[in-house]
Amino acid sequence: ATEPTKEGGKEQGTIKIGALFDITGATGDVGTPYAEGEKAYIEYINSKGGINGYKIELVGQDYAYKIPEAQKLYQKYKSSDKVSAILGWGTADTEALRQQVTADELPFFSASYSENLKNMKESPYNFLTAASYSDQARSVLRWIKENHTGGTPKVALIYNDTAFGKSPIQDAKDFAKEIGVEIVDEQIVDLKALDATSQLLNMKKKAPDYAIIQQTWGATATILKDAKKLGIETQFIGLNWATGEGLLPIAGDAAEGFIGVVTHAFPYEDLPGMAEVKEYLASKGEKLEDKNQKFIQGWVTAKILVEGIKQADDPTSGEGIRQGLEKIKDLDLGGLAAPVTFTADNHAGTNQIRLAKVENGQFKVFTDYFGY
């Protein structure tokens, strides 16, 4: 809500945005830099004088990856803080709040890129700021198809038994069939698995050329290490949450040669979009080297939302911001992420990704943004 301070003057008031952070919960390791990125961008934009005369206030709290906590926080944002949009986080809480944000007409940006959020009928207020997990998998399959030499490529899928893990699986299988890639095996590895020997040995029997991993860092590292131990030759390719700086120290040598889907830039990449980030960090006396990819991801997400506010005719209401967002066309993010477009009947901003390979203990991006 807003309190107009000066009639007709430049300052219009404050727009409140609610945010759900995971700092102390199960995904706190990635949730924290993501939250920092979001907060950083909002602070940055306010230091630039806000948007169209509006200041933006981010009310965000830790929900520890617990859905009931997310519910309670949402309740508070909606009725006491009277926020106009929400920056969310995980798959489950995004699902849990989907109907409510629809009823309350609040645009919702989550860090979970589930394909079913694309469904405009069921989730008309959810926006996807990066390629959905399914799109990521499709793009990877497309890349495999195009770069594989010698016969039909054989691919295995490794994921976990959660909404997050299973989200791209059916779509990947359908798409593989369509383009002529053979899915030879599926393995389930728990997010907290200590060991994946049995799954990998079973997978080995099918001798896949590639294995697509939909996991977080811990499980991905377990898989890579066990694969190395068992001498498995398969090329592992991880979707965006399997990829990131955090994987490298855990997996150690085993990460060499691993390919990851990159939806958001690494801080060490030299890209036009980094300028703003550097400027902000300099003003805080911090350095880009201390930040990681999840920070950039949070930054970009907040930036897209702010762009929607900028474009909105009525930036003070959720409905107004939604209309503003739907005007976004080919938003150039300076290479920090793929350009985003929203329309009234498409809230999936992009389907493009890049790929990076681990060489000498660092992710090296080796493609440009591409889709399927």
Place this chain on the structure above:
Amino acid sequence: MRNPFVMQCGEFHVDYKQDMTIWKIARVRWRIVTIVALFALFPMVATDCVVGLATLCGIAAIGAIGLNILTGFTGQISIGVGAFLGVGGYTSAILTTKLGISFWIAFPLAGLITALVGALFGIPSLRLKGLYLAIATLAAQVIILFVISRWDSLTGGTAGLVLSRPQIGSFTFMSETSYYYLMFVVLLITIVFSLNLFRTRVGRAFIAVRDRDIAAEVMGIDLFKYKVLAFFVSSFFVGIAGALLGHYTMIVSPELYSISVSIEYLAMILVGGLGSVFGSLYGAVFITLMPVVLRSVVDVLSGTFPGLEAVLIGMKEVVFGVVIILFLVYEPDGLNKIWSNIKNYFRLWPFSYTK
């Protein structure tokens, strides 16, 4: 004329029926009516946010009373409440969304089906006791969640199901206040039912099974039957709470019913007081609100000390734990005992002891 300022000092009952009412003294009865009325009127003055929290507290209280029937009154520790909440939520979700049955029928059915599932997983109580039984309920938790996340065609798998708020005619319980009243009625019924239960035959048998099972058996109580019955009754209320919660949040998904939910409920009845209906209520409110309160404190403080946010978030957990421990140290029998100690103190005042 009776002095209006003093509490009636004794019980003057002329028949057993009177002696056996729950609240024996007229003034106490009036007080109860007043309290109920206050709670009924409270949404009129409170904000949506507060009413919403109250609704969550109330739903948790129903579940906690259910768990207390099993754990507090019958002495069978369960760490599977989370999954039973899920069974309730899913039953109602499947019945209303997939089969198009009205909420008003699906709701009690959710309780009933959860009760049956509960009874099924209560069968190990034939042989198991204490922590060993607790692990069997943990197994129930794992198995139920596995089934839910695998039976895609019925449960929507890991993505869960979306459900809607109940309706009467054209009225939908969409607003916070209306759902609060729905919860409130169910909660009242739950409380009265369980208070009654534990002053009659079956409730007494539950307590007997908890305190001395061998003696109970020799008194003619069929241990197995009553243990499973306790699972049944307990799960019924947990299922009801699950359904209420499902329709309130409008989603059911496996991640909502994890083991940490089970532990949270256990915490409610332990903090509130094992084997106490009102204790469950206090515990549910306490455990539900405590994080909210702490979070707002953190919010205020981190405004004042911006650099310390990370520390404050950690402190939130520390304080939460410390408060629980302090409660237990100060009164291991829970909030309910604290409350009755306060009452006793004033009852005896100015004398400090009896006998």
Place this chain on the structure above:
Amino acid sequence: MAFFLQMLVTGIVVGSVYALVALGFVLIYKSSDAINFAQGEFLLIGTYVCLTLVASYNVPFIAALLLALAFSALLGWSVEKVVLRPFIGKPVISMIMATIGLSSVLAGIVHIIWGHETRVYPPVFSEKPLQFGEVIIAPVYAWSFVIVMIWLIIFTLFFKYSRFGIAMRATADDQQAALSMGISVKTIFAIAWAIAAIVSAVGGVLLGNINGVNSSLSLIGLKVLPVAILGGLDSIPGAIIGGIFIGIIESMTGGYLDPLVGGGLKEVIPFVILVIILMVKPYGLFGKKEIERV
């Protein structure tokens, strides 16, 4: 056959990691009849301390480990003194609840001190897999097997023959009667907690070497509870055999059943088997029977 052997050995070594963690539960239970829900946090803190010494202060690993163990002992000891002391003689259930509170406190402290990032040990154990015929084991796992066997011998002797070992068992049976024997229940508890914290820290350091350290490592505590139960909550050999047993079942299910149903059974089957076994042996494989006489 090679596949079977690999599954078996993987099961055994992963199971010995479970056993290592389960021992912590057993030690507390043996002296106080209570379950310590803060076990996971003990494990985490021990690991973090060791890691900090190694990574930030460049202390050699063995020295760091010993320091971390000393620290853990101190932690267990003082936690008992500060937090659990008032629960002596109180119903076990409130002690269990207190440990839930304690776990929250410790988790908070971990967040404040070490934050949220996943941290990694500099390579301590050689990365080179050990190869026995066709069976391959990572060295960390082999180590955990060895350590678990050492604990087994030490604790079995301790509880059977040492004065404090017997006193601990007596305390678990009847605290008040133990008091009347002049047993300092406080000291007994403090010792038990110190030992449990040490054992957990060792488990934590090994786990940290497997998957890195972050706060969700503490969840292993809950995962391992069934292991302690299967063996019998108060039995040291039980914890170890239970751990290895569950490890093998997990691995076998993963190897043979999961491919048939599309995976995921690995996490569930151990529970099903656990319940079946408990129905036959209600106090676990080696747990003490509750003596019921009238």
Place this chain on the structure above:
Amino acid sequence: MLTLNNVEVMYNRVILVLKGMSMVIPEGKIVALLGSNGAGKTTTLKAISGLLRSEDGEVTDGYIELYGERIEGKDAEEIVKKGIFQCMEGRRVFEHLTVEENLIVGAHTRKDRQNIKADLQKVYHYFPKLHMLRHRQAGYLSGGEQQMLAIGRGMMAKPKILLLDEPSLGIAPLLVKEIFSIIKRINEEEGTTILVVEQNANIALSIAHYGYIMENGRIVMDGPVERLLENEDVKEFYLGISEKGRKNYREVKSYKRRKRWL
């Protein structure tokens, strides 16, 4: 050597059980404490041995002195170290420990650990039955066997003062006699001071030197055993002898004579 002066004990901060209890236990003697159910005998013993605290009871007034040193409110383990050992009511053996382990636990506080083996043999000598059962789990012993074990455990501690709470409870008559003769022997041979709480006044007074009778939280009568045995009330209410000798239980009257001391 042990003096209770005007001791008041309260449970749960509300229930007053001992209401100014005073008694003296002289060194090397056997003192019997008699009294009806709920008089507070067990409470008295617990007040001495420091076990009250674990039941949420406390000494709120008066004092307890051992050789002139105040011991009320001290921890149980300290009191055991000072040489006071209580055999609790209801035996309270450690069910999952073997008989022998139970005995070893009894010697927990002893410094002279090399003598434990010998004392173990001594206990087996007094109670040969325990020797037979030494590897059995104590929880499965019958009531009487457990009682022997409990007393044996007391011997293992080599206390200066042994507090016995109803040692005859549930014991067959022959064995009661035996146990009391052993108690007497312990007193004579080891020089242990003994305070014994008993319902079986006949047997207790037969070995005691001095008796106290307690009602309702106070001592109502005390004196050397010979004097107590002459008191009419004691005879009638505690020894069950009326003028005509032993009463037949079938002829017990339905009305009660009142005790004179109340």
Place this chain on the structure above:
Amino acid sequence: MGILNVQNVSIRFGGVLALDAVSFEVKEGEIFSLIGPNGAGKTSMLNCISGLYKPTEGDIFFKGERITHVKPHKRAALGIARAFQNIELFPHLSVLDNLMLGRHVRMKTGVLAGGLYWGKAQKEEVEHRYKVEEVIDFLELEHVRNVPVGTLSYGLQKRVEVGRALAMEPDLLLLDEPMAGMNNEEKEDMARYIIDIHEEKKTTIILIEHDMGVVMDLSNHIAVLDFGKLIAYGTPKEVQTNPRVIEAYLGEEHAV
């Protein structure tokens, strides 16, 4: 045929033969005492009768019906009630509720009716309350009616224990050392209660007791166990003079 027939009952725990082919008969309406040294197997015998132990061998007949394999709770319904050697009351419940539990088998209210506490359920509670008040009156427990039994003194608890069994209105009452831990005066009271129960309600009683005065004065018949074997059976007079009994159990003093 008596009300209870024990035929050749043996029970073994690991290496211990706790009962060794014991047979006896209890006649309807008598007070029957079971005596013997500690560990002789008296409590085990009662456990077999109330169904807590399954005899390794042998059979038990109650009112002519074979009950060897009947579950304990069913035996309660058949009319066997018991008071335990070590107090087995429900410590957190009041005296009243403990006694009401004794009425369990005689009541019917289920979960639903109980929770609603309507009509029949309420009527039933009140009805049975009258019966329980009778027992309270009989055992003089009025003053502690609403006290949780856990805090009562030992003697009172023992009395409540007997009361709970009485509330079941049994045909056969098993009393395991009801007078242990009582002083003389209280023993007299308890003896009076037992005689009154016996005379007023015509209940058959099996009594285990170590106080020979009580046993000899009250019993019609006595059976003596030693090391699990029945070594004597007869009237008090006969048993008292039996040399084996004197040697194993009584000692010279109680022999007449």
